[in-house]
Amino acid sequence: MLVVVNQPHINNFTIQGTISDKDLRFLKNHFGESLAVEYDDDLVDFHDTDWFREVEPELTPASNLAFYRKLMKMTQAELGEKLGVSKQVVSDMEHERRSISKAMAKELARIFTVSVERFI
Numbered sequence: 456m457l458v459v460v461n462q463p464h465i466n467n468f469t470i471q472g473t474i475s476d477k478d479l480r481f482l483k484n485h486f487g488e489s490l491a492v493e494y495d496d497d498l499v500d501f502h503d504t505d506w507f508r509e510v511e512p513e514l515t516p517a518s519n520l521a522f523y524r525k526l527m528k529m530t531q532a533e534l535g536e537k538l539g540v541s542k543q544v545v546s547d548m549e550h551e552r553r554s555i556s557k558a559m560a561k562e563l564a565r566i567f568t569v570s571v572e573r574f575i
Contacts, residue, residue, distance in 0.1 A: 523567040
């Protein structure tokens, strides 16, 4: 979705991506006729792509943990400190030597601000 506002006192601003219905209603109420909304019907759900079908088997809670930790530029020791566990526990979870409990998955989801399902 692409939202563009064109008003004299506002030098055109654009919002691209997913916009909640609440935010879109606000923008429509506030900017009225100056608001242009474009819906991209050509978007494809990435779950339906050949690429996703190929990599999906590799997406495990352990690989997701390593991915998000590295994405946040965190060492295993730093993550362990946030979780209240040792670096070795984090390493064991990343290498599937230790399972990720539901409580741990919830804490990881909170730390990385992602869905808990990524770690279950």
